[in-house]
Amino acid sequence: MFEKSMSVRLIGLFTVLIFAAVSFTGCGNQRVITDSNMAEESRLIVDHAGRSVTVPVEISKVFSISPVGMILMYTLAPEKLVAWNFTIASEHKEFILPQYRDLPDLGGWYANKTCNTEELLKINPDLFISCGAVDKTSISLAERIQQQMGIPVVVVNSELNKLDQAYEFMGDLLGVEGRAGELAAYCRSTVDDVAAKAKQIPGEKRLRVYYAEGNQGLETDPAGSQHTEVLDFVGGINVADVPVKGGMGMTSVSLEQVLSWNPDVILTASMGPMGGEEGMVYNSITADPRWSTIKAVKEQRVYDIPDKPFNWFDRPPSVNRIIGVKWLANLLYPDVYKYDLKAEVKDFFAKFYHHNLSDQEIDDLLARSKAGVN
Amino acid sequence: MQEHVHNSRLSHKILLLLMALTIIFFTSFLLGRYQVMPDMVITILLSKIISLPQTWTDNMETVVLQLRFPRIIAALLVGGALASSGAAYQSLFKNPLVSPAILGVSAGAGFGASLGMILYYPWWGIQILAFLFALLAVAASFLVSQIFGGSSRNSMTVLILGGMVISALFQAMLSCVKYLADPLDTLPAITFWLMGGLSKVTNSDVLFAFFPIILSCIGLYLIRWQVNVLSIGEEEAITLGVNVNLMRIIVVICATLMTAAAVSISGIIGWVGLLIPHMARMLVGPGFALLLPVSLIMGSGYLLMVDNVARNLTAMEIPLGILTALIGAPFFVFLLSKVKRGWT
Numbered sequence: 001m002f003e004k005s006m007s008v009r010l011i012g013l014f015t016v017l018i019f020a021a022v023s024f025t026g027c028g029n030q031r032v033i034t035d036s037n038m039a040e041e042s043r044l045i046v047d048h049a050g051r052s053v054t055v056p057v058e059i060s061k062v063f064s065i066s067p068v069g070m071i072l073m074y075t076l077a078p079e080k081l082v083a084w085n086f087t088i089a090s091e092h093k094e095f096i097l098p099q100y101r102d103l104p105d106l107g108g109w110y111a112n113k114t115c116n117t118e119e120l121l122k123i124n125p126d127l128f129i130s131c132g133a134v135d136k137t138s139i140s141l142a143e144r145i146q147q148q149m150g151i152p153v154v155v156v157n158s159e160l161n162k163l164d165q166a167y168e169f170m171g172d173l174l175g176v177e178g179r180a181g182e183l184a185a186y187c188r189s190t191v192d193d194v195a196a197k198a199k200q201i202p203g204e205k206r207l208r209v210y211y212a213e214g215n216q217g218l219e220t221d222p223a224g225s226q227h228t229e230v231l232d233f234v235g236g237i238n239v240a241d242v243p244v245k246g247g248m249g250m251t252s253v254s255l256e257q258v259l260s261w262n263p264d265v266i267l268t269a270s271m272g273p274m275g276g277e278e279g280m281v282y283n284s285i286t287a288d289p290r291w292s293t294i295k296a297v298k299e300q301r302v303y304d305i306p307d308k309p310f311n312w313f314d315r316p317p318s319v320n321r322i323i324g325v326k327w328l329a330n331l332l333y334p335d336v337y338k339y340d341l342k343a344e345v346k347d348f349f350a351k352f353y354h355h356n357l358s359d360q361e362i363d364d365l366l367a368r369s370k371a372g373v374n
Numbered sequence: 375m376q377e378h379v380h381n382s383r384l385s386h387k388i389l390l391l392l393m394a395l396t397i398i399f400f401t402s403f404l405l406g407r408y409q410v411m412p413d414m415v416i417t418i419l420l421s422k423i424i425s426l427p428q429t430w431t432d433n434m435e436t437v438v439l440q441l442r443f444p445r446i447i448a449a450l451l452v453g454g455a456l457a458s459s460g461a462a463y464q465s466l467f468k469n470p471l472v473s474p475a476i477l478g479v480s481a482g483a484g485f486g487a488s489l490g491m492i493l494y495y496p497w498w499g500i501q502i503l504a505f506l507f508a509l510l511a512v513a514a515s516f517l518v519s520q521i522f523g524g525s526s527r528n529s530m531t532v533l534i535l536g537g538m539v540i541s542a543l544f545q546a547m548l549s550c551v552k553y554l555a556d557p558l559d560t561l562p563a564i565t566f567w568l569m570g571g572l573s574k575v576t577n578s579d580v581l582f583a584f585f586p587i588i589l590s591c592i593g594l595y596l597i598r599w600q601v602n603v604l605s606i607g608e609e610e611a612i613t614l615g616v617n618v619n620l621m622r623i624i625v626v627i628c629a630t631l632m633t634a635a636a637v638s639i640s641g642i643i644g645w646v647g648l649l650i651p652h653m654a655r656m657l658v659g660p661g662f663a664l665l666l667p668v669s670l671i672m673g674s675g676y677l678l679m680v681d682n683v684a685r686n687l688t689a690m691e692i693p694l695g696i697l698t699a700l701i702g703a704p705f706f707v708f709l710l711s712k713v714k715r716g717w718t
Binding site for chain 1: 552561571574688691
C-alpha cells in the first residue's frame with residue numbers, strides 16, 4: 001500500500017518537474033526571440049560555408065573562436081575585437097596598439113583549448129567568427145557553438161588566396177567596407193603578383209625546402225598542408241613526403257630522414273607567440289654538428305621565420321602570411337621577385353598594424369631571417 | 375644428472391638469445407632512411423677502432439655514428455631497463471600484472487618533461503626534469519607506504535596503492551600543464567613525448583642514461599638470490615635470513631633509477647616492462663636469477679626491433695609507444711592462451 005502510493009507520488013512529482021522544465025525553456029526561448037526582435041534589427045547573410053546566419057545589422061563586439069580570425073579581426077577592426085585567444089608575450093605586444101594590449105585572454109575553440117563561456121557571455125559579443133579552411137569539421141564546430149552559446153557564428157574562408165574575399169566579407173558584415181577594401185586590395189595584389197612570378201621559376205631552379213618545427217626542428221608539415229601554404233605558393237618544393245595531417249598538423253621525422261632529404265633551405269619555426277627563447281630551433285640547428293653536413297646548413301641557408309607580432313608563415317596561419325609570402329619569395333628567388341623587402345615590411349606594418357616600423361625594428365625582425373646572416 | 379641436462383639446456387637458450395641480439399644489433403646499423411651501403415657502414419664502424427682512409431662522405435659518418443649508433447644503444451638500454459625492472463617488480467610484488475610504471479615513475483617523468491617544455495627549457499633540461507620528477511614520484515609512493523604501511527605484509531599493498539595515488543596525482547598535474555601549454559606548438563611536443571620515441575636521442579643522452587641503467591642492473595643481479603627467495607614467500611625469506619625490508623628498498627631503488635633514466639631519454643614506452651618478463655618466464659621459468667638476465671636480453675632485442683620498424687617503415691617517425699602497445703596487447707593475449715605454468 002505504502003509502496004504504491006509512493007510510486008504514484010513519484011510519478012506525479014516527475015510529471016510536474018518535466019512540465020516545469022519544458023515551460024521554463026519554452027519561456028526562455030520566447031524571451032530571447034522577442035529580445036532580439038525588439039532590441040536590434042537583424043539580417044540574413046550567407047557565410048563562406050554556405051550557411052545562412054541571422055546576424056545583427058549593427059555589430060560592435062566580435063569574438064573569434066581561434067587565433068587566425070583573431071588576427072584578421074585585429075588588423076581589420078581592432079575596436080570591435082573583444083578578446084584575445086591566448087596571452088600574447090611582451091615582445092610581441094610591442095607591435096599591438098596600446099589600447100588593445102590588455103584585452104582579456106578568453107581562450108577559444110581550437111587545438112585542445114576551451115573557452116571560458118560564461119566570461120564570454122558576460123561580454124555578450126554580437127558575433128563569433130571562425131576563420132581558416134572551410135571543411136566539415138569547421139562547419140559542424142560553428143553549428144555546435146552557435147547552438148550552445150546562442151550567438152551567431154559565421155565561417156570565413158581565410159586560405160591564402162582567399163584572404164581578399166575574407167576581408168571584403170568581414171568589412172561588409174561589420175560596416176567597415178573602406179578599410180576592408182584597402183586591405184583586400186593589398187592581399188589581392190600580393191597574391192596575384194607572386195602567383196604570376198612563381199610561374200616563371202623554371203623547374204630546375206626550384207629550391208627544396210625543409211620546414212623545421214618542434215623544439216628540436218624534427219617535426220614538419222608536407223606540401224598541401226594548410227601549415228605550409230606559403231612555401232607552396234612562392235614556388236618552393238617541400239621535401240617532406242609525409243602524409244598531410246589535418247587540424248594542428250605536425251609529423252615527427254628523424255634527423256636521418258632530414259639528412260636523406262638533404263634540403264637546399266631550412267626554415268625554422270620559432271616557438272609560439274606565448275613566449276620561449278628567441279630563435280631556439282634556429283640556434284640549435286646551426287650549432288649542432290649533426291646537422292652541419294646538410295646542404296642548407298653548409299651553404300648557410302637556414303632562416304628563422306619572423307614571428308612578430310604574429311608568425312609570418314604558420315601557427316597560426318593568419319593574414320601575416322601575406323607579408324610572409326613576400327619575405328619567403330624574395331629569400332628563395334631574389335632574381336625573380338625583386339622586392340624591396342624593408343619597404344614592403346614597413347608598408348605592411350603601417351597598413352595592417354598601424355605601426356610605423358623604425359629601421360632598427362626592421363633589422364631586429366629580420367635578424368635571423370635574411371640571406372647571408374648565418 | 376637431470377639437473378645437469380636442465381642447466382645445459384638453459385645455457386643453450388641464453389646463448390641463442392645472445393646470438394640473436396648480436397645479429398639484430400649489427401643488422402640495425404644497416405637499416406635506415408639515409409642510404410649507406412653495408413660495406414660503407416662496416417668501414418665507418420671499423421674506422422673508429424683502426425685508422426682507415428676516408429672513403430665515405432661526412433653525411434654518411436654523421437648518419438652511422440651520430441644518428442644510428444646512439445639510437446641503437448638507446449634502444450638496447452631502454453628496452454633492457456624496462457624489461458628487467460618489470461621482472462624485478464613482478465617478482466617483488468609476486469604479481470604478474472605489475473609493470474615498471476606501478477610506483478608512478480612514468481607519471482612523474484611525464485609531468486617533469488612537460489613542465490620543462492612549457493618553460494621552454496633546452497632538451498637536456500627537459501630530460502633532467504623528467505628524471506628528477508620520476509624519482510620524486512616513486513619516493514613519494516614509497517614514503518606513503520612507509521608512513522601508512524603498518525605491518526610488513528600490509529606494506530606491499532599500501533606501496534602499490536600509494537603508487538596508484540601518486541600516479542593519479544602526477545597525471546592530474548600533467549593534464550594541468552598540458553592545458554596551460556601553448557596549443558600551437560608546445561602541446562604537440564608534449565603529446566609526442568608522451569607517445570615515446572628515440573628519434574631525438576644523441577650520444578650524450580645515451581651517456582646520461584648509461585650509468586644509472588647499468589649500475590642498477592648490476593645491483594639487481596647482486597641480490598638475485600634474495601629476490602628469488604622473496605618471490606617465493608616472505609616467511610621463507612625471513613627463515614633463510616634475508617633482510618626483507620632492505621631487499622625491497624634495493625629493488626625499488628634500482629628499478630626506479632633505471633626506469634627513470636630510460637624514460638627520460640625515450641619518453642613513455644608502455645608494454646615492454648609488462649610483456650617481456652612474461653616471455654622470459656615462459657622460456658626459463660620464474661627463478662629470478664635467470665629471469666633477470668633473460669629479460670634484459672629479450673627487452674633490449676625487442677625494443678631494438680620495434681625501433682627499427684619505427685624509423686624505417688615510413689618517412690615519418692612512428693611513435694614507439696604506439697608500436698609497442700599495438701604489438702604488445704595482442705601478443706599478451708596470445709601468451710595468456712599459451713601459459714601453462716604458475717605465475718611465480
